[in-house]
Amino acid sequence: MNQTSNRGTEVPLEAVQQAFNTLRRIKTRLAERGWFPATSGNLSVKVVYGEASVIAITASGKDKAVHTPEDFLLVDENGVPVAPTELKPSAETLVHTALYRKFPECGAVFHVHTVSNNLVSELYGDHGAVTFTNHELIKALGHWEEGAGVTVPIVPNHAHIPTLASAVERVAAWDSRGVLIRNHGIYAWGEDAFAALRHLEAWEFLFEYEIKRRLLMSR
Numbered sequence: 001m002n003q004t005s006n007r008g009t010e011v012p013l014e015a016v017q018q019a020f021n022t023l024r025r026i027k028t029r030l031a032e033r034g035w036f037p038a039t040s041g042n043l044s045v046k047v048v049y050g051e052a053s054v055i056a057i058t059a060s061g062k063d064k065a066v067h068t069p070e071d072f073l074l075v076d077e078n079g080v081p082v083a084p085t086e087l088k089p090s091a092e093t094l095v096h097t098a099l100y101r102k103f104p105e106c107g108a109v110f111h112v113h114t115v116s117n118n119l120v121s122e123l124y125g126d127h128g129a130v131t132f133t134n135h136e137l138i139k140a141l142g143h144w145e146e147g148a149g150v151t152v153p154i155v156p157n158h159a160h161i162p163t164l165a166s167a168v169e170r171v172a173a174w175d176s177r178g179v180l181i182r183n184h185g186i187y188a189w190g191e192d193a194f195a196a197l198r199h200l201e202a203w204e205f206l207f208e209y210e211i212k213r214r215l216l217m218s219r
């Protein structure tokens, strides 16, 4: 399947094109930030039609800074392509499907590897989580109260993706909007692509701030 075809599925073509356009727009923006080094990262959005839904997700192993007609495909809730295709869904599709399963209100899941998120995951990994307070950008993560804090859980990395997906699913809390995987990257989500992008950017701001703050303090 390519970006203009939903051959063999009942998913409305317009909904598929809209989802793929959204993924392309987000992919471009995150690639401009340099958040997809060495083909890393993956993106998905839920495509709802009537009572049913499928997941539009990035194909595996692609250079996410480059656009081709074969960047995205549709998978079902188990991560299986919904129509015959040469494309392989992201190797980490099961992490996406685990998050959609845990949070029925979830509409988008974005994953990036950055130096900042890797460093924070390593610095705080033994604690299993890291909490940020006293940042205006915490509001972007949905916490508007005076003195609000926000905590992102941290799980060990696993090469075995079903194990990794279970670990992420176990600790994920809707209000944290993200889970860090140690020395790997972050999974961030939201009710739609706009929210998931806001959450991802807020987390990455906080991670970069924390690393720079530590560097300044150590001088």
Ligand SMILES: CSC[C@@H](O)[C@@H](O)C(=O)COP(=O)(O)O
Residues within 6 Å of the ligand: 038, 039, 040, 041, 042, 058, 059, 060, 061, 062, 089, 090, 091, 092, 111
């Ligand atoms: C080779 S880079 C990292 C990958 O192993 C993986 O962690 C990743 O984020 C991208 O995998 P992909 O299968 O392209 O979605």
Ligand SMILES: [Zn+2]
Residues within 6 Å of the ligand: 040, 041, 092, 111, 113, 184, 185
């Ligand atoms: Zn990854």
